[in-house]
Amino acid sequence: MAPGRPLPEVISDILAFQGAVLEKTADECLEFLSPPSLSAILGIPEHGKMSFTYQSSYDEVISAGYDSDLFRAMANVFSGKSRLAMAAYSSPSLNIEKISGSVAEKIVLTNATFRPQKVETRAVNYLLGFFQYTALSDEKREGLIPLLASELNLATCAPGEHIMEIMEGLQEAVPDQKPKPEITKVFQAACSAVSTVVGEELSPFIKSLDKRLNRDIKRVFEYYETIKIETQKAIEKRALSGEQSMEKQREKVNAIEIEKRWKIQDLISKYALNIRIEPVAAIVIETQSPVFWLEIKRRLSSRPFPLTYNPLLRKLDPLPCESCFYPRGGYSICDDKLHIICSACFKKCPQCGKLFCSACHKHGCPRCSKGSGK
Numbered sequence: 001m002a003p004g005r006p007l008p009e010v011i012s013d014i015l016a017f018q019g020a021v022l023e024k025t026a027d028e029c030l031e032f033l034s035p036p037s038l039s040a041i042l043g044i045p046e047h048g049k050m051s052f053t054y055q056s057s058y059d060e061v062i063s064a065g066y067d068s069d070l071f072r073a074m075a076n077v078f079s080g081k082s083r084l085a086m087a088a089y090s091s092p093s094l095n096i097e098k099i100s101g102s103v104a105e106k107i108v109l110t111n112a113t114f115r116p117q118k119v120e121t122r123a124v125n126y127l128l129g130f131f132q133y134t135a136l137s138d139e140k141r142e143g144l145i146p147l148l149a150s151e152l153n154l155a156t157c158a159p160g161e162h163i164m165e166i167m168e169g170l171q172e173a174v175p176d177q178k179p180k181p182e183i184t185k186v187f188q189a190a191c192s193a194v195s196t197v198v199g200e201e202l203s204p205f206i207k208s209l210d211k212r213l214n215r216d217i218k219r220v221f222e223y224y225e226t227i228k229i230e231t232q233k234a235i236e237k238r239a240l241s242g243e244q245s246m247e248k249q250r251e252k253v254n255a256i257e258i259e260k261r262w263k264i265q266d267l268i269s270k271y272a273l274n275i276r277i278e279p280v281a282a283i284v285i286e287t288q289s290p291v292f293w294l295e296i297k298r299r300l301s302s303r304p305f306p307l308t309y310n311p312l313l314r315k316l317d318p319l320p321c322e323s324c325f326y327p328r329g330g331y332s333i334c335d336d337k338l339h340i341i342c343s344a345c346f347k348k349c350p351q352c353g354k355l356f357c358s359a360c361h362k363h364g365c366p367r368c369s370k371g372s373g374k
């Protein structure tokens, strides 16, 4: 499932959500009819065409690419008092009993057990964030990633192609609703998760970058080594006929070696990768969701945890990883605070070889790095 979506689709979703009417035209543009208030925020006329390709010579058409004024103005749509739009989503009717039955098979903990407690249906808010990423190296890659995070337990997931259905199902929130202060935590979890999603999305690009860097370094290395050998040979010949001093000869070879290192350094900077991720828009979505309270037990301690059913994606939310918020591999429970930690974050210290919880110790192994976070 690719979490990234084409820019035109996401922009039309956001604009449609703000009351605009949009239609794709034959020349790959988007014809729009925008409410006056939205036009004012975006600095566009109430009726016109926008294009996502770089054909700016075309005066009538408004450019909506990543580098455009319109794209930058999109952030204003969600700015103002809170920078967050509020929306509601009416949950489907659910067979709670059937979902309850699947909890046990969905949740697997490597070093702990859990017991289902009560089930309650209650208000649960989700944050839907849209993040733009730009990866810059000798080439450029960019994209937009939507990400959902549950306010109750900070579980995150990339809705991928389901984003369309979610956007279509959004309704106006109760007027004057404002996001709660806790939403900051949810937003941070989403930001942490999205950095991993972007890493996954870019992994073929990063692999190809490494491959090209290694190939070019090998070429430069071989080129200069050949020159060095040839120079050496020429020097030896001349030395035999007494033309050049040994000192001069050594200088020549050294100069070649230095130039080789510079060239390699140049290549490393040429292929250096700079990734920037920025939140473009975010919507707080109010839903009603069944919450399955679990009692997580590790040794003599236990902790209640609310597992949420995601009405937007119509499936149980995954457990969160309380360190990276984008769990990979299995789940473990830490000894001290009973954090839920994914296997990528329940790390073996490279120095002492002991496992430690990255949520308890953000700055590395508590035994090896003094003054680490608690």
Ligand SMILES: [Zn+2]
Residues within 6 Å of the ligand: 321, 322, 323, 324, 325, 326, 327, 328, 341, 342, 343, 344, 345
């Ligand atoms: Zn993790």
Ligand SMILES: [Zn+2]
Residues within 6 Å of the ligand: 349, 350, 351, 352, 353, 354, 365, 366, 367, 368, 369
């Ligand atoms: Zn250690």
Ligand SMILES: [Zn+2]
Residues within 6 Å of the ligand: 334, 335, 336, 337, 338, 339, 357, 358, 359, 360, 361
């Ligand atoms: Zn912990």
